Amino acid sequence: MTKSSVVPDRRVLLVEDDASIARFIDMALEDQGVDLTVCGDVESALTVLQERPVGLVITDLMLPGLSGYDLVDRLHSEPALLAGAKLVIFSAGVNLDKQARLEGRGIWRILRKPASVSQLQACVLDAFLGNDVAPVPAADVPIEPAACGSESEDGDAILAYFGGDAGLFRAYRAKCLVQFEHDLAAGDAALQSGDLAALQRLSHSLATVFRTLGWAEDGRVAKQLEALAAAGDAGASATAWAQLRTRLLG
Known part of the structure; x- marks a missing residue:
């Protein structure tokens, strides 16, 4: 365009x-x-x-x-x-x-x-x-644990968020994999400096990204980390971040 x-x-x-x-x-x-x-x-x-x-x-x-x-x-x-x-x-x-x-x-x-x-x-x-009819926002629903990156999970994400466009899904996933390197650095820096607010924002965003990709279990861990960081629990946040690090590195 x-x-x-x-x-x-x-x-x-x-x-x-x-x-x-x-x-x-x-x-x-x-x-x-x-x-x-x-x-x-x-x-x-x-x-x-x-x-x-x-x-x-x-x-x-x-x-x-x-x-x-x-x-x-x-x-x-x-x-x-x-x-x-x-x-x-x-x-x-x-x-x-x-x-x-x-x-x-x-x-x-x-x-x-x-x-x-x-x-x-x-x-x-x-x-x-000029269409002013706004839909009622849906209530949040829990993220159900699932195996990450499976073919069926990819298909569910493609239908749910990408209108069935597998090419668009793959292009987006490729860009996310590149961005994960930056997310890794940002999360490590936030944890090292004790900036739990930054870790909370990062995990909040990653939960959305993971759900868009169909990675439900990763999304669940990210939401857990978000809650722990919001509560100021540095030790538990470090443990949860270590779990997310493994996935981001993969």
């Missing part, structure tokens, strides 16, 4: 700090005629909004520094920044308490991670065609 093929008012701002998740969204929207800008934190997202208008903002809630909640509050208090753009929450673990916290903040739609290619494409299409 060339920039000349992008409809000018189809600008999408994605606020997401995980490279693999951002890459999945980029691949999902590649042929949708949108101009996608990715920001890894709230500060850079606000800079983009101050520089030029967009038609759609998609933001995670768990971000480094200021959170997605902070971004939502800022856009609610300064509507000129949003300039009429639709605001979408894209996050895992969006329960009733989190929905209540977001109520009255101008949220147009909530997408639960991991979302499928078709869900992301439908969200963008609805946003730019």
Whole structure:
């Protein structure tokens, strides 16, 4: 897709700090005629909004520094920044308490991670065609343990998240395998420095990536690590990270 093929008012701002998740969204929207800008934190997202208008903002809630909640509050208090753009929450673990916290903040739609290619494409299409009917966000469901990387598991993931496109799945998986080297370094550094908040964010993102790939057992371990890091349990977090390290190295 060339920039000349992008409809000018189809600008999408994605606020997401995980490279693999951002890459999945980029691949999902590649042929949708949108101009996608990715920001890894709230500060850079606000800079983009101050520089030029967009038609759609998609933001995670768990971000480094200021959170997605902070971004939502800022856009609610300064509507000129949003300039009429639709605001979408894209996050895992969006329960009733989190929905209540977001109520009255101008949220147009909530997408639960991991979302499928078709869900992301439908969200963008609805946003730019003026369809204001937003689906009720699904409640979180537990990740069932399963053998990782099996052919049947790949097939389930391809159908669930990639619209049956095996080629797209393989291309995404290849990019994730490259990114895992960076995730390894980031996790090791967070554990060594005692930055459990960074380890929590990393494991939160990896849980989504693993589920998108169909690696349910790895997703379960990542969610366990996220909870341990959030609780400040450094010892148990180190044990759980060692389990994830093995998979990332593989």
